[in-house]
Amino acid sequence: MTLRLLLKSDVGLWNFYYKIERNRMQRILRAVRIHLPLQMLTIAILMGGWDTLVSQDKKAEDFVVYSIEGKRTIFYDYLAAIPGNGVVLLNFTSINCKPCRKEIPELVSVIEGSGGRAKLLCIYSESGNSVRELASELNILDKAYVDPFGNIQKQYDVRKIPVTYVIRGDGTILGRYDGYTEDNIRKIQEIVLVK
Numbered sequence: 001m002t003l004r005l006l007l008k009s010d011v012g013l014w015n016f017y018y019k020i021e022r023n024r025m026q027r028i029l030r031a032v033r034i035h036l037p038l039q040m041l042t043i044a045i046l047m048g049g050w051d052t053l054v055s056q057d058k059k060a061e062d063f064v065v066y067s068i069e070g071k072r073t074i075f076y077d078y079l080a081a082i083p084g085n086g087v088v089l090l091n092f093t094s095i096n097c098k099p100c101r102k103e104i105p106e107l108v109s110v111i112e113g114s115g116g117r118a119k120l121l122c123i124y125s126e127s128g129n130s131v132r133e134l135a136s137e138l139n140i141l142d143k144a145y146v147d148p149f150g151n152i153q154k155q156y157d158v159r160k161i162p163v164t165y166v167i168r169g170d171g172t173i174l175g176r177y178d179g180y181t182e183d184n185i186r187k188i189q190e191i192v193l194v195k
Contacts, residue, residue, distance in 0.1 A: 065145040068128035082169035086117040090165040092158045099180035100162045
């Protein structure tokens with residue numbers, strides 16, 4: 001039967017359109033079956049499902065870092081100086097990061113409210129000379145350290161900034177917070193005040 005004969009009768013026309021629509025719907029359903037799980041995973045990630053470490057209670061890695069004055073500090077020695085059940089906020093930042101400029105004063109406020117239980121260590125991805133002016137402006141000269149080659153960032157899997165780790169004095173990582181949000185600051189504050 002030719003297309004002309006099919007189209008002449010109402011039944012033939014209906015069958016012709018039905019087959020076209022059925023094929024189109026099958027293509028759409030195939031695409032949805034393939035892409036929907038990926039889209040759902042993307043939405044879960046974007047909604048912040050991975051703002052903290054997947055495996056907490058992991059040990060922090062040791063490293064050597066330099067202050068903006070050039071003073072050498074070994075991270076585990078820095079941790080050992082933390083009193084009792086205190087914590088270190090290890091913050092990865094940059095002078096060109098606008099959210100970081102907002103986050104750092106809030107982190108300073110968190111450690112000031114901890115009663116001496118918390119310390120802040122800001123690791124900048126630039127050299128000491130370029131960091132000095134901003135660190136002075138933010139009043140964190142004693143908390144600013146440099147990692148101009150990004151070795152520590154690689155060690156801690158930092159791909160974007162800001163990233164803040166909360167690390168207990170014994171080296172246990174209590175949390176990782178990617179990006180600056182009020183929710184992340186609140187979670188960090190809860191850990192600092194509770195643990």
